[in-house]
Each structure stands twice: as C-alpha cells, then as structure tokens.
Amino acid sequence: MNISTTENFPAACGVYIMKGVSGTILYVGKAKNLRARIGSYLAQSRDNRWHIRFLMARVSDIEYILTDTEKEALILENTLIKKHRPRYNINLRDDKTYFSLRMDMSEEFPRLTIIRKVTRDGARYFGPYSSASAARDVLKQLYKLFRLRHYPLETCRRRGRPCLFHQINQCSAPCAGIISREDYAALAHGAVLFLQGKNRDLVKVLRSRMAEASTRESYEEAARFRDLIRSIEVTVEKQKMVANGGDMDVLGFCREGSALQISMLFVRGGSLIGNRNFTLSWEMGDEEGIASFLGEYYNRDVYVPDEVLLPLAIGEPGAFVDLLSEKKGKKVAVTFPRRGRKREMVHLAGRNAETAALERRDARENMDAILDELRERLHLSRTPRRIECYDVSNIQGQLAVASRISFVDGRPDKGNYRHYRIKTVTGADDYGMLQEVLSRRFRRDAGSGELPDLIVVDGGQGQLAVLAKVLQGLGVHGVDAAALAKSRVEEGMMSTEISRSNERVFLPGRKNPVVLRQNSAPLLLLAQIRDEAHRFAITHHKKLRGKSTLRSSLADIRGVGEKRQKQLLRHFGSLKKIGEASIDELLQVGGMDRSTATALWEYFHGKQ
Numbered sequence: 240m241n242i243s244t245t246e247n248f249p250a251a252c253g254v255y256i257m258k259g260v261s262g263t264i265l266y267v268g269k270a271k272n273l274r275a276r277i278g279s280y281l282a283q284s285r286d287n288r289w290h291i292r293f294l295m296a297r298v299s300d301i302e303y304i305l306t307d308t309e310k311e312a313l314i315l316e317n318t319l320i321k322k323h324r325p326r327y328n329i330n331l332r333d334d335k336t337y338f339s340l341r342m343d344m345s346e347e348f349p350r351l352t353i354i355r356k357v358t359r360d361g362a363r364y365f366g367p368y369s370s371a372s373a374a375r376d377v378l379k380q381l382y383k384l385f386r387l388r389h390y391p392l393e394t395c396r397r398r399g400r401p402c403l404f405h406q407i408n409q410c411s412a413p414c415a416g417i418i419s420r421e422d423y424a425a426l427a428h429g430a431v432l433f434l435q436g437k438n439r440d441l442v443k444v445l446r447s448r449m450a451e452a453s454t455r456e457s458y459e460e461a462a463r464f465r466d467l468i469r470s471i472e473v474t475v476e477k478q479k480m481v482a483n484g485g486d487m488d489v490l491g492f493c494r495e496g497s498a499l500q501i502s503m504l505f506v507r508g509g510s511l512i513g514n515r516n517f518t519l520s521w522e523m524g525d526e527e528g529i530a531s532f533l534g535e536y537y538n539r540d541v542y543v544p545d546e547v548l549l550p551l552a553i554g555e556p557g558a559f560v561d562l563l564s565e566k567k568g569k570k571v572a573v574t575f576p577r578r579g580r581k582r583e584m585v586h587l588a589g590r591n592a593e594t595a596a597l598e599r600r601d602a603r604e605n606m607d608a609i610l611d612e613l614r615e616r617l618h619l620s621r622t623p624r625r626i627e628c629y630d631v632s633n634i635q636g637q638l639a640v641a642s643r644i645s646f647v648d649g650r651p652d653k654g655n656y657r658h659y660r661i662k663t664v665t666g667a668d669d670y671g672m673l674q675e676v677l678s679r680r681f682r683r684d685a686g687s688g689e690l691p692d693l694i695v696v697d698g699g700q701g702q703l704a705v706l707a708k709v710l711q712g713l714g715v716h717g718v719d720a721a722a723l724a725k726s727r728v729e730e731g732m733m734s735t736e737i738s739r740s741n742e743r744v745f746l747p748g749r750k751n752p753v754v755l756r757q758n759s760a761p762l763l764l765l766a767q768i769r770d771e772a773h774r775f776a777i778t779h780h781k782k783l784r785g786k787s788t789l790r791s792s793l794a795d796i797r798g799v800g801e802k803r804q805k806q807l808l809r810h811f812g813s814l815k816k817i818g819e820a821s822i823d824e825l826l827q828v829g830g831m832d833r834s835t836a837t838a839l840w841e842y843f844h845g846k847q
Contacts, residue, residue, distance in 0.1 A: 245281065248274040253305040254315045257298045257327075265297060266327040267319045268527075269312040271555045273303050293522065294327055309558030310565075317538045329499075329519050329531045338374045339366030339542055342431065347420065348413040349427040350388050351378060356540040359568065364542050365434040367505060368513060377434075384467060385430045386411040429467075435508040442468055485509060486544035491588025492529065493596045497522045500599070501532055502592035504584065506544075514588075516595040526553055533559060543567040549575050550585050606649040613761040617746060617753060619719045623693035624648055628768045630697045631661075631672045632776040639664065641676040642776035645691070646768050658779045669698075670705050677709040690718050697769050699724040703745045720747055723769045742766060796842045798835035806830065807839075818843035 248255075250272050257266040270276035280295055306312040320328050341354045343362040353374045357364050368374040381387065382404070388395065388411070389404050395414035404410035411418040411426065418426075425448075432441040449464035489504040499521040504514045521528040530553040537543065543566050552575040553559070563571040576582040607622075614622045626646045631639065639661035645652040659679065664671040673696065681690075694710075696702040703722035710718060722745040742762060743752035755762040799807070810828045811817045817825075817839070825836035 245274045245278040248277050248301075248303060249305065250274045251305055252309050252312050253303050254312050254319065256302045256304075256319065257294070257325075258300045258302065259297050260299045262300075264319075264323045264325045266294060266325050266523075267316055267323065269309070269316040269555075269558075271309055271312075273305075277301060309555060310561045313534060313558040313562055317534050320535070321538075327522060329521055329528065329535055338368045338371050339364050340368075340374060340377065340434065341365075342427065344427065344431075346392075348388055348392060348423050350391075351381060351430065353378070357542050358540065359566075363431060365507065366512075366542055367515075373513065381430050381433065382409040384433065385426045387426060387430060388413055485546060486542075487546045487548060487584075488544045489548045489584045489588045490529070490533075491550055491585060491590070491592045492525065493589065493592040494525060495596055495600075498596075499525070499528045499532075500592045500596040501529075502588050502595055503536075504588045504591065506584070514591055516592070518595075518599060526551060529553055530559070537563060537566070543571060546572040546574065548581055548585050548588075549573065550589055551575060603648070609649065609760045609764060613764070616755060616761060617719070617721060617744060619693060620717065621692055621719075623691075623719065625652075625691040626693045626695060626768055627655075627691040628695040628697065628772040629673065629676060630769075630772040630776045631669050631676070632773075632779070639672055640776060640779050641672060642772050642779065643676070643680060644768065644772045644775050646764075646771075649764060651771065656775060658775075670701060673702060674705050674709060677706060678713070681709060681713050681715050690715065693719045693721065695765060695768060696720075696722045697725075697772060698722050699743075700745050703747065707747045721745065721765075723765050724752070796835075797838050798832075799839065803828075803830070803835070 252269075252271045253273050254267065254269050255273055255277060256264055257268075259265050268276070304315060306315060324330055338353055338355060339357055340351050341362050341364055342349050342351050343360075345361065353371060354364075366374065368377065382389070386409060389409075390402070392414055395402065398414070401412040401415045401417065402410065405412040405415075405417070411423060413420075413423050429441055429445070432444075445464050445468050449461045449468070452458075452461040452464060485506070486508065487506040489506060491502045491504075493500040493502075497520060499519045501517040501519065502514060503517075505512050517532070519528070519532065521531075523531075529549060529551065533547070533553070543563050545567075547563070553573075556573050560571060560573050563573070574581070576585060610622050610624065613619070624647060628644050628646075629641060631641045641659040641661065643655075643657040643659070645655035657680075659676045661672045661675060663675050694706060696706050699722055703720065706720050706722070709715075710720060724743045724745065741754050741757055742765075743754055744765065745752050755765075806828050807817055811820060820840075822833070822836050822840045825831055825839055826833065
C-alpha cells in the first residue's frame with residue numbers, strides 16, 4: 240500500500256501493521272481512527288520526534304485489519320505482538336515470575352497455595368508477590384497466625400495422625416478432626432481479611448469472639464484469641480498504609496534515551512505490599528509506551544486490581560478499561576490523578592523508577608569495568624560482551640548430555656541456552672562429547688553473525704585443546720577461548736589441614752595458567768558462568784535419568800507399552816502416584832482395561 244498518503248486508510252478502528260523492505264513486521268499498533276493515527280506518523284509537522292522519524296525511515300508498507308470495536312482492536316494488537324514480537328514493540332518476557340496466593344473457599348477446609356496463573360475459577364487470589372520466596376514468607380506468617388493446613392487433605396488423612404506442623408502450633412489439624420469445619424472456616428475467613436488489608440474488621444471480629452468465649456468461661460479459647468489479636472497488631476505495625484482501603488496498581492516511569500524504566504507499586508487493602516521494576520527498550524513516545532506496557536502486562540495471568548493509577552493520560556483508554564473490567568468481572572477504574580494522596584503515590588512510583596534506572600546504570604558501568612579488566616588480564620582481542628560456556632554431564636557415558644549457556648554484559652541470556660543430546664560418542668569420553676557439541680554448534684552458526692566474543696569450557700588444557708581444534712578446523716575467527724579449571728584439594732603429608740588451590744584459567748598457546756586474584760570480580764563472573772553451565776547440564780541429565788527410570792519400571796509390567804506409559808505419566812504425573820492409585824483410579828486412564836490395571840496394582844503392591 241502507498242504510505243505517502245492517508246487516503247487509502249479508513250477512518251475506522253482497527254490494527255495497523257508496519258513492515259520493512261523484507262516484509263519483516265516492525266511495529267503493531269491499534270487506533271480508534273486508522274486514518275488519523277497513520278497521518279500522525281506521516282505528517283512531520285505534527286510529529287517531529289526523532290524516534291518516529293527513525294521508525295518511518297524503515298517502513299516500506301503499512302497493512303491494516305478493521306475491527307468492530309476498540310476492545311477487539313486491543314485484543315488483536317496483543318495477539319499479533321505476542322505472535323510476531325516486532326522490533327519496535329515492547330517485549331515483556333518475564334511473565335513467569337509473577338506469584339500470587341490462592342484460596343478456594345468452597346473447599347471443605349480451605350488451603351492457601353502459591354500459584355503463577357490467575358484464573359476466574361471462583362477462588363480468591365492475593366498478590367502479586369515479586370518472587371516465590373516473598374510469597375512463602377507471607378505464608379509462614381499466616382500459618383503462625385491462623386494455623387491453616389499445609390498439605391492436600393487426602394495426603395494428610397492417609398497419615399493417620401497430625402503432622403509436625405500441628406505439634407509446633409502452625410496447623411489446626413482438620414484432617415484428624417481436631418477442629419470443626421465451622422471453626423476452621425472462621426480461621427480461613429480471618430486469613431482472607433488479613434490478606435485484603437482489612438485488619439480493623441478482623442480485629443473487631445476476633446475481639447467479639449474473645450468476649451463471647453470469656454462469657455462462656457472458655458478462658459483457654461479466649462486466651463488464644465487474645466494472643467492472635469496481639470500478633471496481628473504487631474504485624475500490622477510493620478505495614479505501611481498508603482491509601483484508605485481498596486486494591487490499586489500504581490505506575491511510575493523514567494525515560495533514558497531508548498530505555499523506558501517502569502515501576503509498579505502494588506497496594507492491597509490500603510497497604511503497600513510490594514513493587515516491581517521493568518526495563519524496556521522503547522523508541523516511541525512515552526504515552527504509547529505506557530499504553531503498550533499496560534496491554535502486555537495485563538494480558539498475562541496477573542491479578543487485576545480495582546483501580547490503576549497512571550502518571551499521564553493515555554490515548555483512547557476506553558478499550559483498556561473494558562478489557563480489564565471484563566477480566567475482573569466488575570468495573571475497573573484507570574485514572575490519571577492530578578492532586579491529592581493518589582497523585583503522591585504516582586510520584587512515589589516515579590521516584591522508584593528513577594532509583595531503579597540509576598541502579599541499573601551504575602550496575603552497567605560496574606560490569607563494563609569488570610569486562611574490561613577481564614579482557615586485560617586474559618589478553619583477549621576484544622571486550623567479552625557475549626560469553627558462552629559449555630559443560631558435559633553423564634554417568635559412565637549413559638544418557639550423555641551437554642549444555643550451552645550464554646551471558647550478555649554479565650547477565651544470563653536464557654533465550655540462548657541450549658541442551659544437546661550426545662549422538663556419535665559412546666562410552667565415557669568427555670573430550671569426544673565436547674568436540675561433538677562444539678562442532679554441531681559452530682558448523683551450524685559460523686556464518687550467522689551470532690558468534691560470541693569469548694568461549695569458556697569447564698576443565699583444563701585438554702578441554703581447551705578440543706575447543707581450539709574445533710574453532711581452527713571450522714575456520715571460526717575472532718572468537719577468544721579459555722578453560723576454567725576448578726580449585727583442587729591440596730593436603731600435605733605432614734599437615735593436618737586441608738587447603739585448596741586457586742581456580743586457574745588456561746589460554747591457548749600458553750602453558751602456565753592465569754591465576755586471577757581470588758574473589759576478584761572477573762574470577763567470580765567466570766565461576767558464575769561455569770557453575771551455571773554445570774547446573775544446566777546436570778539438571779537436564781537428571782530429568783532424562785528420571786524419565787528413563789520411570790519408563791524402565793513400567794516396562795516390566797505386562798500390557799504396559801510405550802504409549803500406555805505416556806498415558807499413565809500424563810494422567811498421574813509421577814511413578815509414586817501411579818503406585819498409590821487404586822484399580823478404579825487406574826481404570827480412569829484412557830484405553831485402560833481391567834486386566835492391565837490389576838497387573839499394575841499387583842506390581843506396585845508386591846503381588847506380582
């Protein structure tokens with residue numbers, strides 16, 4: 240389509256797709272009026288921002304898709320961004336790190352669990368928390384206050400007696416019938432009020448129950464309510480109240496060139512429970528960046544609050560409000576406060592974003608200094624911005640695997656992590672396995688322009704010789720090589736003390752290793768990279784070994800072939816659960832007949 244004029248674009252809502260010369264999708268956006276929005280990009284007099292001109296210089300074609308409503312345009316925009324990951328759109332790739340607490344009040348004895356995915360299943364969700372450890376800290380506090388059960392009810396009932404958590408007064412043992420369903424429901428309701436920040440209501444209820452127990456002369460029960468009230472009051476003193484009730488997400492931002500630093504504050508029940516920072520590459524305007532981020536963030540399985548506070552007004556917010564309201568099941572407000580307490584909260588989020596940007600800049604400068612020192616100490620041809628490391632894992636040559644991990648500017652680049660199954664080497668030949676993996680990697684990618692600055696192998700001169708041979712044989716130039724050998728235990732014959740040697744770095748063409756100062760930043764970085772490669776390799780090896788053990792155990796049972804093994808594993812999840820299943824439960828697996836189910840049950844119960 241001719242993009243020099245807007246006459247061919249309709250004055251209707253929809254999604255526009257900007258493409259480069261090769262047909263690569265550069266940017267995807269939505270608009271209430273496609274003709275007006277495209278016109279804003281084309282008219283230099285109305286939009287003189289350098290990043291707009293930079294984008295438009297690369298655009299050779301613009302396509303569009305009409306939609307009936309703005310909400311449909313927003314949904315389609317999110318779908319296309321997720322599918323194509325355009326260069327100039329925000330790419331929010333860390334959705335796997337959100338955690339929430341879930342409680343289903345319809346259960347016989349409700350239990351709190353840590354989950355990643357928030358769904359509309361009728362359960363209550365609380366959060367988000369910045370990490371699983373933060374969520375577990377909240378759980379520990381709740382167990383001390385409300386003594387909720389820790390494990391699935393059926394698992395506890397099979398024990399026959401209360402677990403250790405009941406003995407240390409962190410579980411009320413509903414599985415053993417020690418607490419009634421009504422009393423346990425009161426504990427669960429108290430935990431919900433606590434997580435919602437409704438501590439005044441909670442304390443009011445507990446004081447009423449304490450007075451009631453005291454009237455009945457149940458002084459031990461009254462004392463438990465008194466201790467619980469005191470514990471809650473001590474805990475609440477540590478929380479910072481920032482609003483009068485309600486759940487809010489507060490967004491602040493800071494701009495540094497093409498980087499957009501966003502900070503979100505999470506307010507639940509009027510209390511600030513945590514924050515989260517995002518560093519995004521964004522070359523368009525701030526308003527579009529905030530709107531694009533919101534669409535990406537809330538398109539994940541995250542908790543939707545009652546209100547979202549923004550530092551600036553976004554264009555065409557109606558579709559976004561409709562989408563959030565539909566996801567939450569009730570009206571959600573998206574506001575740009577100009578005064579009062581809410582404006583102060585937005586300002587606080589902005590200060591958090593500025594602090595995060597400053598810390599990121601300092602960390603980048605420190606890492607630049609570390610990488611420069613590493614280049615100097617190891618006499619590298621260039622600063623090692625991209626470092627790859629390889630490691631091999633096997634047990635006497637069985638189920639041999641290798642790992643490749645990648646670090647960029649001192650940080651893990653997990654998108655370039657790879658596992659390799661060893662195909663051509665038999666037996667415990669680590670050198671041969673390393674040569675196979677390196678050959679496969681560089682034979683495939685030598686001409687793709689994705690070569691690292693430095694390759695590190697776990698080992699000594701032998702592993703380094705293999706690496707140098709592969710690079711030379713495949714004609715790979717401009718890549719530095721090194722081997723990092725672990726420290727060795729040194730024990731003198733006349734000494735009772737055990738000492739360790741320094742970690743050593745071997746370089747091509749040099750007999751003696753380079754010994755970096757112990758605990759220096761360059762050595763710690765190399766050791767971190769080496770240890771990550773080892774972890775990645777051995778984790779995959781253990782996974783394969785577990786699957787092999789499971790398959791070999793089930794293969795001994797008559798009537799259980801490869802297909803049925805997969806069905807059993809998919810249905811139950813583990814060998815232990817298969818062994819605990821009854822014959823009737825085994826029959827629920829697709830295609831299972833009674834004779835095979837009986838054979839399975841007899842195998843795991845020692846009757847076969």
